[in-house]
Amino acid sequence: MGYRLSYPEADELFRKLSAEYEIYAPKLFEKQGRYSDTDIVRYDRVKRAEEIVWDRKSDFSAKEVVSPITQTIFYFTEDEYRESRTGAKKLLIFLRPCDINAFEHQDKIYLENGGIADVFYQRVRDRVRFVLMECTEGWDTCFCVSMGANRTNDYSAAVRRDENGLLFSVPDPELAPHFAGNREEPFEVRFIEQNDFTVEIPEIPNKDVLNKLKKHPMWQEFNDRCISCGSCTVACSTCTCFTTVDKIYDENAHAGERRRVAASCQVAGFDCMAGGHEFRTTAADRMRYRVLHKVHDYKARFGDFHMCVGCGRCSARCPKFISFPATINKMAAAIKEIVAAERQ
Amino acid sequence: MNQDINIKKLQKNCWRQSKVPGEFMLQMRVPGSMISAKHLERVQYICQTWGNGNFHVGMRHTLNVPGVKYEDIPAVNDYISEYLEEVECDMCDVDMETDAGYPTIGSRNIMACIGNTHCILANYNTQDLARKLEPLVFPSHYHIKMSLSGCPNDCGKGHFNDFGIVGISKMVYHYERCIGCGMCIDACKKHATGVLSFTEDKKIAKDTCCCVGCGECATVCPAGAWTRRPTKFFRVLVGGRTGKQSPRMGKTFLNWVTEDVLLTVIGNWQKFSAWVLDHQPVYMHGGHLIDMAGYDKFKEMMLEGVTLNPEATVAQRILWTETEYRAQINVIPLSEHPKAGPRK
Numbered sequence: 001m002g003y004r005l006s007y008p009e010a011d012e013l014f015r016k017l018s019a020e021y022e023i024y025a026p027k028l029f030e031k032q033g034r035y036s037d038t039d040i041v042r043y044d045r046v047k048r049a050e051e052i053v054w055d056r057k058s059d060f061s062a063k064e065v066v067s068p069i070t071q072t073i074f075y076f077t078e079d080e081y082r083e084s085r086t087g088a089k090k091l092l093i094f095l096r097p098c099d100i101n102a103f104e105h106q107d108k109i110y111l112e113n114g115g116i117a118d119v120f121y122q123r124v125r126d127r128v129r130f131v132l133m134e135c136t137e138g139w140d141t142c143f144c145v146s147m148g149a150n151r152t153n154d155y156s157a158a159v160r161r162d163e164n165g166l167l168f169s170v171p172d173p174e175l176a177p178h179f180a181g182n183r184e185e186p187f188e189v190r191f192i193e194q195n196d197f198t199v200e201i202p203e204i205p206n207k208d209v210l211n212k213l214k215k216h217p218m219w220q221e222f223n224d225r226c227i228s229c230g231s232c233t234v235a236c237s238t239c240t241c242f243t244t245v246d247k248i249y250d251e252n253a254h255a256g257e258r259r260r261v262a263a264s265c266q267v268a269g270f271d272c273m274a275g276g277h278e279f280r281t282t283a284a285d286r287m288r289y290r291v292l293h294k295v296h297d298y299k300a301r302f303g304d305f306h307m308c309v310g311c312g313r314c315s316a317r318c319p320k321f322i323s324f325p326a327t328i329n330k331m332a333a334a335i336k337e338i339v340a341a342e343r344q
Numbered sequence: 345m346n347q348d349i350n351i352k353k354l355q356k357n358c359w360r361q362s363k364v365p366g367e368f369m370l371q372m373r374v375p376g377s378m379i380s381a382k383h384l385e386r387v388q389y390i391c392q393t394w395g396n397g398n399f400h401v402g403m404r405h406t407l408n409v410p411g412v413k414y415e416d417i418p419a420v421n422d423y424i425s426e427y428l429e430e431v432e433c434d435m436c437d438v439d440m441e442t443d444a445g446y447p448t449i450g451s452r453n454i455m456a457c458i459g460n461t462h463c464i465l466a467n468y469n470t471q472d473l474a475r476k477l478e479p480l481v482f483p484s485h486y487h488i489k490m491s492l493s494g495c496p497n498d499c500g501k502g503h504f505n506d507f508g509i510v511g512i513s514k515m516v517y518h519y520e521r522c523i524g525c526g527m528c529i530d531a532c533k534k535h536a537t538g539v540l541s542f543t544e545d546k547k548i549a550k551d552t553c554c555c556v557g558c559g560e561c562a563t564v565c566p567a568g569a570w571t572r573r574p575t576k577f578f579r580v581l582v583g584g585r586t587g588k589q590s591p592r593m594g595k596t597f598l599n600w601v602t603e604d605v606l607l608t609v610i611g612n613w614q615k616f617s618a619w620v621l622d623h624q625p626v627y628m629h630g631g632h633l634i635d636m637a638g639y640d641k642f643k644e645m646m647l648e649g650v651t652l653n654p655e656a657t658v659a660q661r662i663l664w665t666e667t668e669y670r671a672q673i674n675v676i677p678l679s680e681h682p683k684a685g686p687r688k
Contacts, residue, residue, distance in 0.1 A: 030574065031572065031574040035562075036467045037460050059568070229525070229566045230566040235566075243524075259545070264566065267566075
């Protein structure tokens with residue numbers, strides 16, 4: 001059984017929830033787009049149900065709620081330091097199936113990789129509850145079905161928007177009491193079963209093929225096309241890379257703060273080591289690294305799934321119209337070509 | 345061929361004398377350089393029915409019909425009444441008669457680059473602005489050359505017009521969204537004035553004095569850390585001109601003015617011209633009128649009744665650099681100096 005809420009009723013619910021929860025959802029920022037008179041949709045706190053953007057994919061992903069682009073992790077003076085504080089309220093995040101699946105990968109990297117749980121991630125993540133935004137149509141840049149990220153059961157509540165307002169189902173007993181008293185209406189959440197774009201997910205059979213793929217001419221086009229701006233990785237719902245930067249307070253060089261700031265493997269200098277050595281010096285190198293990471297390396301390391309969830313934000317945000325799914329298809333073709341040549 | 349043609353009268357009807365006796369060229373205004381493509385059929389019809397079959401793209405973005413016979417002028421004037429009605433009266437809200445061709449010389453069309461309906465660099469909708477400016481300057485026997493550019497690239501070559509209007513943006517830096525990649529620093533250095541630099545903590549510092557408001561930083565930022573303020577701002581260049589005697593590039597008269605301010609200023613041009621020419625319209629470059637009155641008088645009259653927005657700045661004085669095709673062309677007997685204002 002679900003609950004039917006009109007927008008005013010949903011606003012009232014949001015108001016009541018705010019004692020215990022901060023509500024985050026895709027929100028419209030008018031005229032803050034990359035180009036003049038274009039808007040942007042990104043995650044931010046919402047107070048009213050109507051602020052939630054449904055008819056457009058958010059330009060940036062929900063990961064920013066848990067791991068913001070810039071985050072102070074601790075403050076220091078001479079020989080002391082103090083961890084930054086974080087809120088006490090729970091976070092209710094409105095997001096789609098692909099985004100929830102993306103959090104699985106975020107969790108894997110921040111909480112499991114290397115056997116150490118990242119406290120700065122965990123202290124926020126523990127307070128997160130998902131509200132699944134039903135998504136049955138998608139957009140032209142979506143390919144979640146191909147990546148197997150179109151479904152999920154990991155949510156406290158699910159919500160559908162229709163002409164009569166919002167329809168919720170609330171499987172989480174912690175959240176359910178807040179909905180009691182609203183009109184009941186049957187609701188079973190649906191998932192998208194087909195995207196406009198289908199991706200052939202390639203399997204790389206062995207290391208020899210992988211090494212040949214790395215040298216394949218298919219990557220060369222990105223030296224002309226990719227400008228290494230990093231828009232794809234900032235928007236990506238699964239990218240987790242960050243760097244640390246110390247901010248020393250100008251007036252007192254003995255005090256300051258350490259920050260975590262999002263980093264991008266696509267930006268030149270990302271892999272620059274002490275002594276100046278870099279592994280990937282061209283746009284093609286960096287692109288190859290990203291694509292293989294998302295649809296090969298991650299799975300090779302962790303097993304179950306590819307890292308990419310097919311949210312398509314990388315393609316949608318790319319100022320040079322480089323399509324990630326089209327690139328995966330090109331890679332699949334290249335692998336076939338390599339394998340066929342080996343057989344001969 | 346015995347002809348008795350009042351050239352001046354025809355000129356004021358927007359017909360330009362040809363070197364071929366008895367032939368004239370029509371110059372049709374396209375305010376803002378964009379109209380519905382359906383009008384092209386009309387222009388083609390005029391060219392092929394009454395013209396010599398050719399079509400010329402006017403140097404000020406007019407639609408030119410060369411080779412029309414003197415005796416066909418009334419027929420063409422009759423035929424273009426619909427065009428005038430739709431383009432001048434309906435599209436631009438111009439108040440004018442349309443049944444006898446153009447009521448005055450129309451060749452000083454308000455030109456505009458494509459603007460932000462298409463261009464990724466433009467900062468405003470140039471067509472919209474052109475359509476608001478058109479009724480302020482047309483039809484009038486005091487002519488003005490105006491060109492609108494969407495950004496400081498000035499593809500509209502406002503630098504060589506009486507008034508060059510350049511769209512600029514006040515940028516907002518979202519410190520917490522910045523990943524410190526340096527794309528904006530590079531873009532600003534390469535395409536603009538190089539006012540951006542890294543701070544010690546890998547964020548961006550800006551020398552606001554010299555920012556030209558192009559918005560390149562927002563265009564290249566992968567994280568949406570630079571956005572444009574929703575209010576549109578303009579730089580107004582004055583006094584630019586081509587010509588045989590002393591061509592020169594326009595200089596900044598106003599910077600960071602809003603649309604309201606701009607429209608009021610341009611609305612003052614008629615009064616200024618009438619005063620300079622003592623109500624005797626002459627077909628002269630606006631820059632010469634400014635020269636005759638002197639910049640201080642120009643500034644005083646153009647700013648009459650204008651309430652400047654808080655961000656606005658005004659040139660205290662202007663030092664044009666002219667290309668003098670004859671040395672000391674300006675150094676002439678005092679009695680030969682052009683006079684501005686009331687004649688005895």
